[in-house]
Amino acid sequence: MAAEIRLENVRKTFGKVVAVKDLNLVVNPGEFLVLLGPSGCGKTTTLRCIAGLERVDQGRVYIGGRDVTELPPAKRGIAMVFQSYAVFPHMTVAQNIAFGLRMRHTPKEEIRKAVREVAELLQIDELLNRYPSQLSGGQRQRVAVARALVMRPEVLLMDEPLSNLDALLRLQMRAELKKLHREVGTTTVYVTHDQIEALSLGDRIAVMREGEIVQLDTPSEVYDKPANVFVGGFIGTPPMNFIRAEVGASDGGVYLAVGDFTVEVREEWRERLAEMVGQTVILGIRAENIEVRPTPEEGTLAAKVVVSEPLGAQQLLTVQVGSDILKVATSPDLPVRPGQTIGLVLTKEKIRLFDEATGEAIRFQ
Amino acid sequence: MSYPWILRRTLLYMAVTAFALWVLVPIFFIGISAFTPRNEIYRWPKPILPSRFSLDTMRFFLNSYGVLRSLSNSVWVALLTLAFTLAVGAPAGYAVARFHFRGREGFRLGILITRMFPTALLAVPLAVTFIKWGLYDTLIGVALIHTAMALPFAVIITTGIFMGVPKDLEEAAMTLGCSRFGAFVRVALPLALPGLAAAAMFTFVISWNEVFAATILTVNNRTLPAHILTTIQASPLYFRFAGGFFMILPALFFMFLIRRYLFHMWGGATAER
Ligand SMILES: Nc1ncnc2c1ncn2[C@@H]1O[C@H](COP(=O)(O)OP(=O)(O)OP(=O)(O)O)[C@@H](O)[C@H]1O
Ligand SMILES: [Mg+2]
Numbered sequence: 001m002a003a004e005i006r007l008e009n010v011r012k013t014f015g016k017v018v019a020v021k022d023l024n025l026v027v028n029p030g031e032f033l034v035l036l037g038p039s040g041c042g043k044t045t046t047l048r049c050i051a052g053l054e055r056v057d058q059g060r061v062y063i064g065g066r067d068v069t070e071l072p073p074a075k076r077g078i079a080m081v082f083q084s085y086a087v088f089p090h091m092t093v094a095q096n097i098a099f100g101l102r103m104r105h106t107p108k109e110e111i112r113k114a115v116r117e118v119a120e121l122l123q124i125d126e127l128l129n130r131y132p133s134q135l136s137g138g139q140r141q142r143v144a145v146a147r148a149l150v151m152r153p154e155v156l157l158m159d160e161p162l163s164n165l166d167a168l169l170r171l172q173m174r175a176e177l178k179k180l181h182r183e184v185g186t187t188t189v190y191v192t193h194d195q196i197e198a199l200s201l202g203d204r205i206a207v208m209r210e211g212e213i214v215q216l217d218t219p220s221e222v223y224d225k226p227a228n229v230f231v232g233g234f235i236g237t238p239p240m241n242f243i244r245a246e247v248g249a250s251d252g253g254v255y256l257a258v259g260d261f262t263v264e265v266r267e268e269w270r271e272r273l274a275e276m277v278g279q280t281v282i283l284g285i286r287a288e289n290i291e292v293r294p295t296p297e298e299g300t301l302a303a304k305v306v307v308s309e310p311l312g313a314q315q316l317l318t319v320q321v322g323s324d325i326l327k328v329a330t331s332p333d334l335p336v337r338p339g340q341t342i343g344l345v346l347t348k349e350k351i352r353l354f355d356e357a358t359g360e361a362i363r364f365q
Numbered sequence: 366m367s368y369p370w371i372l373r374r375t376l377l378y379m380a381v382t383a384f385a386l387w388v389l390v391p392i393f394f395i396g397i398s399a400f401t402p403r404n405e406i407y408r409w410p411k412p413i414l415p416s417r418f419s420l421d422t423m424r425f426f427l428n429s430y431g432v433l434r435s436l437s438n439s440v441w442v443a444l445l446t447l448a449f450t451l452a453v454g455a456p457a458g459y460a461v462a463r464f465h466f467r468g469r470e471g472f473r474l475g476i477l478i479t480r481m482f483p484t485a486l487l488a489v490p491l492a493v494t495f496i497k498w499g500l501y502d503t504l505i506g507v508a509l510i511h512t513a514m515a516l517p518f519a520v521i522i523t524t525g526i527f528m529g530v531p532k533d534l535e536e537a538a539m540t541l542g543c544s545r546f547g548a549f550v551r552v553a554l555p556l557a558l559p560g561l562a563a564a565a566m567f568t569f570v571i572s573w574n575e576v577f578a579a580t581i582l583t584v585n586n587r588t589l590p591a592h593i594l595t596t597i598q599a600s601p602l603y604f605r606f607a608g609g610f611f612m613i614l615p616a617l618f619f620m621f622l623i624r625r626y627l628f629h630m631w632g633g634a635t636a637e638r
Contacts, residue, residue: 053536073540086537090555103542151541 002030002187003064003077003154005050010059012045019045021211022059032181032188036198037208038234043191044083046208047157050189052076064154074103079148080157083164085140087132093119093143094128100151118150121180138169145177149184156186162197174200195235199223207231225352229359232284232352238316238327241290244356245283247276256283256353259322261301264348272364281362282354287316287329289350293343294334300343303328305336319344392613398603399423399610406603426607429600435592438504439573442588445508446572447565450515454568455561457516458523459549463532473524476517484514488581495582502584510582511572518571519564526560527553563623570616 005027012020019042027033035043048054050061052073061069068076079100088096094115101111119125122142132140141161148156161177162170178201181188192198198205199219207215207222215227226232232240245256245263254273256263263283265273296302303319303326315332318325319342328344336342353362398406401415403422426432460466461473491510492501500506530553538548554561576590583591593608600608 051540053539072544073536074542074544078540080537080540082533082537084531084533086531086533088534088537088552099538100541103547147537147541 002185004029004062005155005187005189006060006062007046007050008060008062010046010049010061011057012042012049012054013057018211020049020056023211023213025206025213025216027187027189029187030185032178032190032201032203034198034202034205035189035191035208036195036202036205036235037193039193041208042211043193043208044159045211047080047159047189047191050155051078051080051157053080077154078157079151079153079155081141081144081148081159081161083160085144085161085164087135087140087143087147089132092129092131093124093135096132096143097128097147097150099147114150118146121149121183122146138165138173141165141173145180149180149186153186156184156188158188159191160193161190163192163194170197177201196237199235207234224350225361226284227361229282229284229354232354236286238287238329240284240286240352241324241326242354243283243285243321243324243326245281245353247273247279247281249274249277256281258283258301263301263346263351265351266348269353269364272362280356282356282359283346284352284354285346285350287327288314289347290326290328291345291347292317292328292330292334292336293345294336296341296343300345303342303344305338305340305342307338308336317342392617395606395609395613398606401603401606403603406606422603422607423610426604426611429604431587431592431596432589432608435587435589438586439589441504442508442511442579443569443572445505446511446515447568449508449512450519450568451561451565453512454516454519454564455523457520458525459527459553461520461524462527473521476520479513480517484510484577488578491578492581501582502586504586506582507579507586507588508572510578511575514575514578515568515571519568522564522567523557523561526557526564529560530556563625566619566623570619573615574612 005025007023007025010020010023011018021042023046025046035046037043045054049056050063052061052068052071052075056069059069060067063076063078073080088099091099097115097118098111101114106114115128116125119128122145124139124142124146127135127139127143132143135143141164145161148158158177162173165173174197177190181201190201192201199222202219204216204218205222206213207227209230215222215231217225217227222231223235226235226240229242233242243258245258248255248257248262254265254270254277256265293300301321303321305317305319306325307318309316309318310332313332314329315334315336317328317330317336319328320326321344326344330336354360355362397413397415399422400418400420401422402417402419403425405415406422427436461469495501495506500509534552534556535545535548538552539545543551574590575588576594579588579591580594587595589608590612593605593612597605597608
């Protein structure tokens with residue numbers, strides 16, 4: 001049922017715009033893969049190339065080992081959920097869901113049964129006789145998903161299916177989509193520019209930028225070990241903090257200097273960093289990996305509080321270190337005032353270093 | 366509700382009223398006269414409403430020599446025009462709405478430019494050509510000319526209609542097993558149907574009202590307007606009123622039905638309230 005998707009050197013241009021740039025991607029059978037990236041990075045175009053709604057300029061598309069590059073959407077064994085839902089307004093919910101099966105000439109009895117089943121799965125069995133204009137946005141979204149799932153596709157493609165829903169409903173549907181995928185097990189490619197959605201849904205995330213995949217990894221790897229400054233800055237709320245640091249050496253070994261303050265580095269990195277003494281690097285660290293001390297004690301990085309935002313479960317501080325602005329997450333009980341000077345401790349294990357010129361993560365070992 | 370605003374509104378309404386009267390008053394008198402007994406038509410001063418409602422004038426008109434035949438001709442020509450125009454215009458409108466082909470803008474403009482040639486200028490060459498092709502004095506010949514006249518409007522209206530059908534819907538149908546053409550037939554076409562009906566009525570009215578080409582290109586097979594035009598000099602006043610009313614009728618009726626789409630065509634500025 002679930003098929004592998006393989007893109008080989010797929011390129012798609014619109015006039016002078018290269019929307020997808022020689023993309024290589026393998027989606028494993030049954031996997032939930034998220035395409036994540038900022039607006040205009042080519043996510044939709046990639047999805048449409050898989051669906052067959054765009055002809056690729058170059059490269060091949062394989063679904064389930066079959067070369068489908070030249071096949072129309074109807075013959076690719078895919079189903080798609082559109083951002084606009086694209087529910088047919090002149091058909092009832094039942095007719096909408098049955099549409100694909102009717103095109104396949106499935107016997108009437110079977111269609112009725114399949115429609116009923118999928119409608120129950122998505123909890124829209126009460127709405128089968130309504131027209132789309134009589135549905136809410138969330139219900140329409142369910143119809144669109146049901147219409148795709150009823151086809152029992154080898155591959156399910158979804159283009160920002162939740163982006164038109166309000167925040168609460170989005171949260172609820174996100175959980176449901178995840179559950180649905182576990183039950184159905186179809187290979188799924190899911191496009192979004194919402195990184196929280198990506199982190200929560202994806203088995204793996206492909207982070208895209210300007211038509212290329214810059215990192216393809218599990219959510220935790222992408223979050224903890226961004227491949228470059230772009231990924232670190234794009235993923236996470238707040239995004240990763242970046243501070244300039246200089247690699248220094250003393251009798252005690254290699255260290256990173258942030259102004260007058262020295263940051264210890266991990267044992268495993270020392271050898272590689274020793275070759276880089278004197279160079280400037282970018283130190284990346286996430287807000288939750290910085291500990292806060294109420295006063296700048298010995299061995300802490302002194303920082304001035306600019307803003308403090310209570311966010312319920314945590315308190316988000318915006319602090320200034322030299323000329324760099326950092327975001328720090330702390331317990332909401334910590335009493336801090338804007339203008340106050342505090343001390344920061346960076347969790348050594350969570351620090352990530354990037355090349356100053358290219359922004360790429362520095363690889364150790 | 367400042368003073369200039371009220372002033373502007375007042376001027377606007379006055380202009381609209383004047384314009385409406387300019388169109389409606391003649392229609393009113395033609396309509397009234399068509400249902401006035403024949404002997405009352407010449408009375409002066411003319412009463413606003415006739416003393417009694419009468420079908421006498423209309424009956425006289427319909428029973429006059431050649432009227433019924435030309436009426437049937439007119440209907441046939443209009444239906445043929447309709448068929449030709451939709452067969453060519455709807456696909457053209459769909460293409461302009463959906464595909465970004467080279468010269469699309471030029472095509473849209475070119476369509477309108479065809480309307481710039483006065484038929485009078487083309488009359489003689491057309492008549493000669495039609496005689497050569499054996500189309501002279503045939504209903505098909507007239508229908509072809511009417512098609513040429515109605516096509517620009519048909520293309521413009523259908524373009525607007527198909528632009529109003531989201532592309533996503535057709536693409537969704539394609540991912541669900543339809544071919545491109547299947548998606549058009551099952552999704553775009555049903556959704557465009559009301560608009561296409563409007564375009565059809567508009568086409569019908571254009572053909573129904575067209576008199577110049579129909580007069581020049583026929584001798585025996587006159588359409589109704591051509592028949593009226595050629596006999597009007599020798600006809601009594603009440604015949605003219607009845608004929609006039611008969612000509613206005615479908616136009617009034619259809620225009621009323623499709624006014625929403627006409628607004629659409631004139632730039633989409635439908636009444637905001
Ligand atoms: N039909 C088209 N014609 C011309 N350019 C296009 C077309 N579709 C996409 N593009 C361009 O290709 C690039 C990638 O577009 P795409 O829609 O794939 O982005 P996206 O990642 O889905 O963005 P978003 O998050 O805003 O949906 C953009 O620069 C866009 O302007
Ligand atoms: Mg998109």
